[in-house]
Each structure stands twice: as structure tokens, then as C-alpha cells.
Amino acid sequence: EASGEQHEFSAEVGRLLDLVVHALYSEREIFLRELVANAADATDKRRFEALTDGARALPDDVKIRINPDKDARLLTISDDGAGMSKEELARNLGTIARSGTRAFGEELANAKPEDKPSLIGQFGVGFYAAFMVADRVDVISRRAGSEEAWRWSSTGKGNYTISPATREKAGTDIILHIKDDADDFLDSWQLETIVRKWADHISWPISIVKDGEETSANKGTALWRKPRGEIDEEQLNEFYRHVSHNFDTPWATLHWHAEGTLEFSALLFIPGSKPFEFAEPVRESQIRLHVRRMFITDDAGLLPPWLRFVTGVVDTEDLPLNVSREMLQATPVLARIRKAVTNRVISELKTRSKDEADFEKFWDNFGPTFKEGIWDDAEHRTELAAIARFRSSTQEGWTTLDAYLERRKPEQEAIYYLTGDRAEMLASSPQLEGFRARGIEVLLLSDAVDSFWPDRLGVYKDTPLRNISQFHTDLEKFGAPEETAEEKSALEVVIPALKEALGDAVSDVKGTNRLVNSAVVLAAPESGPDLQMIRLMKRSGQ
Numbered sequence: 001e002a003s004g005e006q007h008e009f010s011a012e013v014g015r016l017l018d019l020v021v022h023a024l025y026s027e028r029e030i031f032l033r034e035l036v037a038n039a040a041d042a043t044d045k046r047r048f049e050a051l052t053d054g055a056r057a058l059p060d061d062v063k064i065r066i067n068p069d070k071d072a073r074l075l076t077i078s079d080d081g082a083g084m085s086k087e088e089l090a091r092n093l094g095t096i097a098r099s100g101t102r103a104f105g106e107e108l109a110n111a112k113p114e115d116k117p118s119l120i121g122q123f124g125v126g127f128y129a130a131f132m133v134a135d136r137v138d139v140i141s142r143r144a145g146s147e148e149a150w151r152w153s154s155t156g157k158g159n160y161t162i163s164p165a166t167r168e169k170a171g172t173d174i175i176l177h178i179k180d181d182a183d184d185f186l187d188s189w190q191l192e193t194i195v196r197k198w199a200d201h202i203s204w205p206i207s208i209v210k211d212g213e214e215t216s217a218n219k220g221t222a223l224w225r226k227p228r229g230e231i232d233e234e235q236l237n238e239f240y241r242h243v244s245h246n247f248d249t250p251w252a253t254l255h256w257h258a259e260g261t262l263e264f265s266a267l268l269f270i271p272g273s274k275p276f277e278f279a280e281p282v283r284e285s286q287i288r289l290h291v292r293r294m295f296i297t298d299d300a301g302l303l304p305p306w307l308r309f310v311t312g313v314v315d316t317e318d319l320p321l322n323v324s325r326e327m328l329q330a331t332p333v334l335a336r337i338r339k340a341v342t343n344r345v346i347s348e349l350k351t352r353s354k355d356e357a358d359f360e361k362f363w364d365n366f367g368p369t370f371k372e373g374i375w376d377d378a379e380h381r382t383e384l385a386a387i388a389r390f391r392s393s394t395q396e397g398w399t400t401l402d403a404y405l406e407r408r409k410p411e412q413e414a415i416y417y418l419t420g421d422r423a424e425m426l427a428s429s430p431q432l433e434g435f436r437a438r439g440i441e442v443l444l445l446s447d448a449v450d451s452f453w454p455d456r457l458g459v460y461k462d463t464p465l466r467n468i469s470q471f472h473t474d475l476e477k478f479g480a481p482e483e484t485a486e487e488k489s490a491l492e493v494v495i496p497a498l499k500e501a502l503g504d505a506v507s508d509v510k511g512t513n514r515l516v517n518s519a520v521v522l523a524a525p526e527s528g529p530d531l532q533m534i535r536l537m538k539r540s541g542q
């Protein structure tokens, strides 16, 4: 049905269409993101126009409607937006009006074939993405404030037609004649999944027609962009559940708008419970990056890995919508946002750490992950150590390094700790006996990360951290009890006997005053790895 006026695409559009259609398969679903974004933009535009022209006011039931028709193999995306006049159809859909799309087309043309799919996925190609899934696209549009409607139609090959049409109300229908190999996009459930993933934050209602019924498909309302006073607790919690896949309420909610040299809105949550971890726990931060409300990616690493328990959204004005992965890695904007967001989260944790009972709820869930920060974050290492919580040989519950320092003996020069796999086993370790007998507190560290951070931190408030499996000789400084003559002569017999029996299995056998009830203990040399580290290395085959 190629009636109507024939028009040629501009040369650039022709080339771009060719590239898009042939470049990919795996990322085809982004066509829906692009079309829904256009529908939302057009609705925004009409709202704006209505401010000065009442005749263009939006209908009360304004929405974006996604309607699949399996039998006819048609997928229609309709909006109540500003619509397009005949001239606008030709200009907007027949030429590349945006320099960004043109630049992208060039980049795409020069990319290696294997890089093209991800390029398209990252950039988006606007309206033309429709031709990835459709062998023909009809656009029926009626400009708000006008009576006439027009049909734009193309197979995406060289030309398009424009002919008169009818449309009951102002707005636009994008009608996709779905390709034979793109059945997925005629399935309401699949479409709903795609909308949830890519367009959930669109603030206009989106509905999907399922068995003749319209169902709401988007939850988010770009909540993060609203002033705090306009959002209620329940909306926040619901959004939290959506982004975190948790079902509880957040332990912390951070919502702020940065203005000035850096412009972004952030809405972040620290979960109230530990998320259920799948076989392959995620190691990187999955904060969602949006640019002017549009979802861009959740792997921009907006927070360091040790803050990966934080979920939420950062939405910035300072990046172009068609930002590529390469550009994300290189741009100083992202690095500055990352720094600002990280500092904000740390300062929230510092504030909340002042309330012990409250902070312990956080610590029980994410303490081990948090401690990776002491190891990983050179800039904040000491601040983080100051709010970290620890088990200790003399205290019930959790303690801090500062509380430990207050309790230390006058002659005590170090913070003592012991590492191992299980807290209960540590508490009854023979290594502790000498310290316990002299009333010297020892921190009991039983998380995997505890084998790493104390060395990195090294010193806290001018006090060195020492693993008692290496620094047992420190005990002598605390007035070691004199051995009786009887003990001395016993050792003179036992030590050579043990040396002979153990042979090469140990490097030495020595008398010690660190034991009280146990007969022998295994000790690590002061230089070199501690015992827990040796165990870990053995386990990993080193």
C-alpha cells in the first residue's frame, strides 16, 4: 500500500537504517525503550505547549499505550503527545535532525562488526530502532491543536510515503509490522518485562493491552527527581523494593539533589536485610545511572565494590543521552559523581554509627562487605576503621577500635587481634590464653576479609595492629610469670623430644609463657604470613 506522496530518506538516514537493521540481534528490545521515550517526550512537549495554549491541554486519562496484536502481527505504541504535522513527520522521521545521532551513525559505521550490537544498545538510535523488529512502520499522527492527521509509512529502504489519515484525538500511533523472527515483541508478558527494565521510571502512565485489557506497566515515577517534601514514605519504600528486589524496608534512604558544578539527583538505599545471594554473588555496585530520567546502565560502577550493598538511582544532567560505554569509562563527570556519591554514603554511615543499636542492624547485614573498604579505600581507610564493629575476647556484643583503646592496659602498645574461621572457635583458641590470663583484650576476627585489612590499615591512632599468632612475644612486656625450677627442667626434657618427633614439620620448638591451660600451640613467625593467611593460601593451592 505505497500510496501517497513518495519521499526519499536523507542519505544519512539511509545509511543509518542499513547499519541498524543489519548490525544486531541480541539487543533488539531497545527499540521499545526508544519508542516509549519518544512518546514520553512528546507528552512532555504537549504539556509544555498547553501552558500557553489551552486548546492543546492533555486529556485526563493521558497515557502511553502498548498494544500487541498477534493475529495481525502488529505492535502499536500510542501516545497523547504533541503529535506531528505533515512537515514535522517529514523533517523528524525523514532526516537526521540531531547531530548526536549523526555522530553515532559515523561511529557505528567505523566500529568492528562484533562491537556494533553493544554500541547500539548503549547509544540507542532513536526512532529508527523500530526497523530492527519491523519490516514496515506506519506512523499516524495528529498535531495537538490541529484537526488533520497524517500517515507516514516506510519499509526502511530508501523512501517513505506521507498521506492523509484520520485520528480521533491529538497524538501519535507508531504501528510496527513485526518481522517473522521477532514474535517475542507480540507477547504482552515479554513487552511488560522490557518496559519494566528500560522505561519503568517514565513519569507518564504506560499501559500494555493484555487480552483486550489495559494493565499498568510502569511503577517508577522518576521519584528521585521530586523534592523530598513531595514524596511519602510508602512511595519511597515501594521504589526501594523495586530497585533492590527486597521485600523489607530500607535501613537508610539517601535522597538529594546536587547542584552547581555537578548536577544530579540521587535516591539511594541501604537495605534493611541481607539480600538473598545467588550462586554468583555480584561484586560490583549496581547503582542505576540515568541521564535526564532515561535509564542508561547499571554497571557504571557508581560506587566502589565495597559499597555494593547500596541500591538506587543516580540521574544526571551532565552527560549526553547517547553516552557510550567507552565514554562512560573516560569521562571525568562520572568520576566526580562517583566521588560525591561515595562521600555522601560514607558520611551517612558515620552519622548513623553514633547510634549503636541502630548501626548494629546494618553491621549484622553488611559488616563483612564494609570491612573490604578498610582494605580497598585508601582515602577513607581510617574513617571506616573508626566506625567498624568487632568481636572481642573480653566484651559481650560488638566493640569499636576507640572503645578498645580506652580499655587497653597502660603499658599496652598495640591493638591485638586474632583471625580464624569461626568466632566461637577463636574465643576458645589456645593462642588467647596468655593474653586472657593477663587481662589483655584481643579482637576476634572471623570474616574472610579480616585476613587482609589489618595489614593494610597497619596503625590506628598511632597504635599498631598486631596479630597475636605472630606477636605472642609481646606478652613478655606484661610481666610474664617466672618459671619455677621444676618447669624449667621439664622443658629441658620436653623441647628436644618434641623437636625430634616433629622434625621438618616445624621450624622451631620453644618454651612460652602465653599458655595457661593448653600444653602446646602453633605459632607463626613475626615476619611472613599469619596462621589464618597460611590456611587460606593452602586452601587456594598456593
Ligand code: ADP
Binding pocket: 034, 038, 039, 041, 042, 079, 081, 082, 083, 084, 092, 093, 098, 125, 126, 127, 128, 172
Ligand atoms: P530524538 O528522540 O532523540 O529526538 P528520535 O529518532 O527518537 O530522536 O526521534 C526523532 C524525532 O521524531 C523526535 O525528536 C521527535 O521530534 C519526533 N518524534 C518521534 N516520535 C514521536 C512521537 N511519538 N510523537 C511526536 N514526535 C515524535
Ligand code: MG
Binding pocket: 034, 037, 038, 126, 127
Ligand atoms: Mg528519541
